[in-house]
């Protein structure tokens with residue numbers, strides 16, 4: 001924190017009319033001995049109450065959001081600069097106090113905007129997407145089956161390593177919940193070196209942006225270690241990042257939609273979200289088409305990065321445009337729907353992830369005749385957030401499946417910040433505070449705020465036998 005000239009050098013401050021110390025020609029030591037009353041007055045009515053206010057503010061900092069690091073520092077400075085030898089400077093003291101409070105306000109606003117977190121999240125997603133795009137164009141994607149039989153590719157491992165490296169470099173104390181683990185890489189030397197070949201060559205073109213992310217990972221062993229830093233159990237306390245390096249891996253393999261997803265939760269609440277969708281059109285005005293979920297390309301005109309900070313709106317920008325200004329995106333919002341029958345639904349491609357039959361019954365109930373658009377991944381959340389589609393339903397197929405937090409955290413925030421509401425099929429907000437899964441929720445209903453209640457009603461009527 002830079003010091004003002006007055007506070008940095010109180011002895012050399014020029015005389016001022018409002019300054020009692022300058023009204024006399026005697027030395028400061030003379031003044032100290034000859035006029036004790038003004039000093040006592042200042043001590044009792046200005047200095048001590050100000051210290052008490054600052055101490056109280058410091059104690060209340062965790063509640064009010066005032067940065068805790070600055071306050072003790074401020075108090076130290078005040079004590080330091082205003083011990084009895086400096087008490088003559090009442091106007092300087094007031095200026096200093098005012099300045100400290102305004103610095104605290106600015107710091108609070110900065111912290112609320114999560115500027116650094118947003119920038120690192122955007123750049124980390126952009127860098128990871130460079131890697132996933134390379135794999136997308138490869139015929140052999142190094143696919144292996146996980147224990148739950150879902151596929152994982154060299155793209156998933158590589159993207160996760162790169163994102164975690166960026167987070168560890170910038171926020172080493174934060175916890176991370178990420179989808180993949182390194183076991184397969186540890187047991188398969190060839191797979192490990194294929195992933196390493198990809199990771200070691202992937203960087204952002206902008207050297208400042210690359211440096212912000214910490215530059216390259218040291219070696220293959222460090223890469224494997226990084227992947228396993230995503231093993232946090234999650235929970236309701238502290239700062240936790242959720243990563244899905246390739247959401248919609250099946251879509252990625254099929255040549256459809258997929259997303260690189262990153263979100264920051266603080267005490268269980270999603271504060272920052274970034275979604276890289278390499279195969280969606282850059283143009284926010286492009287409506288969803290029936291074919292958006294298959295035979296996709298990430299050529300020119302494709303690749304969009306959605307991001308949001310809680311309370312500060314949602315934006316989109318081209319995924320290929322690296323900017324060190326996190327606020328440079330275009331604000332996005334959901335489409336206002338006057339007539340629900342004209343709304344446009346999207347749903348999972350995989351019938352095993354969301355019930356297509358229930359979705360059709362809900363559409364019917366709402367008088368919607370257009371078939372729902374099927375596409376993989378959180379690209380669905382991004383698409384409705386910018387008004388390319390309107391409603392995203394995820395209707396439980398299995399009674400026991402628990403949704404994963406990394407499949408929803410970024411999308412949930414982006415839709416809500418674009419003017420939407422996201423709940424489960426019971427109407428409860430998604431609860432990211434209970435671990436790696438959304439154990440307290442069933443399914444997802446995401447729609448513009450104004451029509452969400454109506455859509456939820458139709459969902460509950462259709463699912464009534466199952467809920």
Ligand SMILES: Nc1ncnc2c1ncn2[C@@H]1O[C@H](COP(=O)(O)OS(=O)(=O)O)[C@@H](OP(=O)(O)O)[C@H]1O
Pocket residue numbers: 150179244246247248249250251347348349350352353354375376377378397398401403404407
């Ligand atoms: N049974 C079941 N029910 C619901 N969801 C499930 C289920 N099984 C898996 N998954 C998760 O679905 C993620 C893929 O998201 P989508 O369903 O939206 O896309 S897709 O159409 O299925 O590809 C997918 O994420 P990725 O593994 O990252 O692709 C899974 O985490």
Ligand SMILES: [Mg+2]
Pocket residue numbers: 244246247248249406407
């Ligand atoms: Mg996923």
